[in-house]
Amino acid sequence: MTDMASLMEDRAAANADASDQRKPVDWDSADMSRSIKKRYAAERRFKTYGLTAIMLALAALVLLGYSIISKGYSAFVQTYVQIELTFDPAVIDPDGTRDPAVLGRANYDGLIKDALRARFPDVTSRSEKRKLYGIISSGASYDLREQVLDKPSLIGQTRKLWLISGDDFDMLNKGYISADTQEASRRLDDDEIGWFQTLQSANAIEKRFHTRFFTNGDSREPELAGIWGAAVGSFYTLIVTLLLSFPIGVAAAIYLEEFAPKNRLTQIIEVNINNLAAVPSIVFGLLGLELYLNVMHLPRSAPVVGGLTLALMTLPTIIIASRAAIKAVPPSIRQAALGLGASPVQTVSHHVLPLAMPGILTGTIIGMAQALGETAPLLMIGMVAFIVDIPGSAMDAATVLPVQIYLWADSPERAFVEKTSAAIMVLLAFLILMNGLAVFLRKKFERKW
Incomplete structure (x- = not known):
């Protein structure tokens, strides 16, 4: 009887607890209001953390993109220099045979140097001449050879040609080398900058789309290197x-x-x-x-x-x-x-x-x-x-x-x-x-x- 009575009491207590749990929730109570406010505040914080993470990621992506584009967009254009060049038959085809093998072996680099010396006759010393020749890229001679091989009738003529510039003068034209910087702190001295400014004043400097970047292989010369x-x-x-x-x-x-x-x-x-x-x-x-x-x-x-x-x-x-x-x-x-x-x-x-x-x-x-x-x-x-x-x-x-x-x-x-x-x-x-x-x-x- 004692066990039966205790069992009945336990069941009654469980029923009482269940009835308490089934009581309707008082949504207007102060405790419930505080609980709801805490949950809403936690949800707002979670959304804020997520939006902050997304904004930081986007900011980092924009910063990375800006850094790459600001440094790389100028590579899609290249500086070209106009010079008056004579296709000297004595240098290109001394025998007058128009043999492609002979035309391909001609000293086109010498023709470019002669044109630069003619453009700047005041440059006389050997060291100054070496600096002067840097205005034009070493790859320009190959362009001349291709032009002559494609059109041998150029031999004997004098033409104004646009030739690709050297990398330092290209950097000067793009603003990466400043003439206001002290001479000892830049790759070009005052004489080289003066020659370049002379060409600029004669409208002999211009930028063109750099097709070589997409058509050439690698090179030791930056202006000739491509992908x-x-x-x-x-x-x-x-x-x-x-x-x-x-x-x-x-x-x-x-x-x-x-x-x-x-x-x-x-x-x-x-x-x-x-x-x-x-x-x-x-x-x-x-x-x-x-x-x-x-x-x-x-x-x-x-x-x-x-x-x-x-x-x-x-x-x-x-x-x-x-x-x-x-x-x-x-x-x-x-x-x-x-x-x-x-x-x-x-x-x-x-x-x-x-x-x-x-x-x-x-x-x-x-x-x-x-x-x-x-x-x-x-x-x-x-x-x-x-x-x-x-x-x-x-x-x-x-x-x-x-x-x-x-x-x-x-x-x-x-x-x-x-x-x-x-x-x-x-x-x-x-x-x-x-x-x-x-x-x-x-x-x-x-x-x-």
Whole structure:
């Protein structure tokens, strides 16, 4: 009886507590008002923190963009100097044969020097002449040779020509070298600035769009250096990377997601793939150095080696993205295909893979964009070499855009600073384009389930 009585009392107490809990909430009470105010204040603080973080990120992005653009936009124009030049037949074609081999070996640099001395007859000492010759770039002689080879009728004529200026005078014209600075603190002395101002007063100085920046390879002279060689090297490297990493990565993702048995071995493989995606890129460079250069003896600095190395680095990213896209396809698609008599391979190839392809392509493009911006692995396999010629195939020596930026950033000339920033702008444009393509493909082909 005692136990029964205590049990009844416990039940009565529990019912009383439950009835207390079921009492209506007094929303107008002071305690409830304070609680609501605290929650609203906490929500406002959370929103403020989020907006502050976004604004700081945008401010940092704007600051970075301004820093790059302000230093690099001037690289897209180049200073040209007009001089009156005589195509002396005694220098260009002394025998009058018009033989292209003879015309190609002529001393066009001497013609430019003669024109400069004629323009400034007061310059007589050897040291002053050397400074005077710096007004015109050393690459201008190659332009003259091409003009004569294309049009031999120029021989014997006197023409006013616009020739590309040297890098220091280009910096002076763009305002990076100031005439107000003390002579000892600038690269051009008072005489050189005076000659340049003389040409300016005669309207013999102008800026033009710098097409060489997009058509030339690398050069020791900043005014002649361009990104085309590095761009072609990046193209060949990414082609090799894509041809290797895309089919292998997609095939591995299909097997692991659709056909692999769920056992310890596949779990170990999945864990290692996820770990490889976080491995520093320079480790893949060391692997490529040992495997492709020291063991397989492939050509050093070739895009094929860079593509093979970047394919190893890109594979985990493509596999993970492809598996996520395949997993996102509803199981009902597979069940319907199997129910209608399709084999597992037909189910994957005809139904699952087409529906997962937008996500697969998105992951692949993001992986390729990551590969495009990599530098460390390519430095390890020798793609840091100074390459002037434009590569003709994936087996030729080449460099890539990030490595070209690295090389220019290490150069002492002030003109290479703007080249570096301009190359960064081009690289960022490619990366934005590739990421925009990934977003476009996802939005265009993505299906809502």
